[in-house]
Amino acid sequence: MDDLGMMPLMTALVAAVAIAAIAYAIMYPYISSDRIKDKRVANVRESGTKKAIPRTAAEVAANRKKQVAESLKEIENRQKAQKKVSLRLKLVQAGLDIEPKYFWIASAASASVFAVIAAGLAPASAAVFRPLFMIAGAFVGGFGVPRFVLAKLIARRQKKFLDELANSIDVIVRGVKSGMPLNECFGVIAKEAPEPISSEFREAIEQQRIGVSLSESLERMTHRVPVPEVKFLAIVIAIQQQSGGNLAEALSNLSGVLRDRLKMAMKVKALSSEAKASAGILGCLPPGVMTMVYMSSPHYLQPLFDTRTGNFFILGGLLWMVTGIMVMRKMINFKF
Numbered sequence: 001m002d003d004l005g006m007m008p009l010m011t012a013l014v015a016a017v018a019i020a021a022i023a024y025a026i027m028y029p030y031i032s033s034d035r036i037k038d039k040r041v042a043n044v045r046e047s048g049t050k051k052a053i054p055r056t057a058a059e060v061a062a063n064r065k066k067q068v069a070e071s072l073k074e075i076e077n078r079q080k081a082q083k084k085v086s087l088r089l090k091l092v093q094a095g096l097d098i099e100p101k102y103f104w105i106a107s108a109a110s111a112s113v114f115a116v117i118a119a120g121l122a123p124a125s126a127a128v129f130r131p132l133f134m135i136a137g138a139f140v141g142g143f144g145v146p147r148f149v150l151a152k153l154i155a156r157r158q159k160k161f162l163d164e165l166a167n168s169i170d171v172i173v174r175g176v177k178s179g180m181p182l183n184e185c186f187g188v189i190a191k192e193a194p195e196p197i198s199s200e201f202r203e204a205i206e207q208q209r210i211g212v213s214l215s216e217s218l219e220r221m222t223h224r225v226p227v228p229e230v231k232f233l234a235i236v237i238a239i240q241q242q243s244g245g246n247l248a249e250a251l252s253n254l255s256g257v258l259r260d261r262l263k264m265a266m267k268v269k270a271l272s273s274e275a276k277a278s279a280g281i282l283g284c285l286p287p288g289v290m291t292m293v294y295m296s297s298p299h300y301l302q303p304l305f306d307t308r309t310g311n312f313f314i315l316g317g318l319l320w321m322v323t324g325i326m327v328m329r330k331m332i333n334f335k336f
Contacts, residue, residue: 176247
């Protein structure tokens with residue numbers, strides 16, 4: 001009886017093993033490394049066949065330009081990630097002739113003022129959270145506002161520099177064509193060009209007087225004015241000094257490129273002005289309406305300031321406003 005009772009179990013076990021063996025035999029080519037290897041070999045052969053298809057010279061040149069542009073962009077991004085700009089250099093880029101300690105003193109004063117303002121604006125119902133308001137105000141006033149102002153000063157100075165750079169390069173071109181040395185052309189720009197062009201070229205001349213080479217002085221100028229146009233100028237002059245060639249023609253071409261870039265920037269600004277105006281109106285509308293309603297009927301909005309639920313509503317609205325403004329800013333800022 002025991003042998004007869006074990007027969008169904010043994011039969012089921014043998015059947016399961018047989019089914020598993022058949023399934024493994026069927027699935028083995030798909031899960032084995034040989035299958036993966038065959039796929040890789042086929043992909044390599046297919047890509048080689050595609051590469052063997054003859055292409056026109058224009059396609060080859062376009063592909064090469066794309067690869068070079070991608071390589072240069074990758075190198076530039078890598079250099080930006082590795083290079084950290086110090087506070088002293090940022091002050092120089094902004095045109096501020098002060099020590100970093102004075103910047104930190106001004107930041108501390110701004111933090112104190114914003115902390116007092118935040119404490120004064122804190123609602124009476126949220127007196128427990130008043131220290132948090134003061135800490136947030138001190139953080140914004142100490143780290144946010146001073147660095148924001150510094151970034152605006154740097155951007156304004158760079159814009160002034162770029163507006164006159166093409167005209168300064170034209171002065172160099174005319175001077176070189178008339179037989180003037182490059183240093184004397186720099187001297188003319190340092191005397192007659194507006195700020196900050198004159199101060200930057202004056203600094204380059206003074207560095208050359210103490211033994212710094214022209215290419216090195218221009219390289220230092222790219223640190224003080226970190227814009228691509230200045231890098232173009234430094235590269236053109238450095239290549240001309242190393243390999244020779246017609247400097248006037250090279251600088252004339254560079255001047256044309258800079259003017260085209262400036263025209264493109266103005267065109268982009270004109271095309272995006274409507275979107276910027278719409279973003280400004282949408283950003284100012286909610287706080288503006290809230291201010292007018294509060295001035296006309298203060299009791300209508302009083303629960304927003306006196307109750308915990310109203311405070312959370314204000315906080316949520318501010319977060320949504322900041323999110324929307326950042327999204328709109330990302331949509332209307334163009335890179336070219």
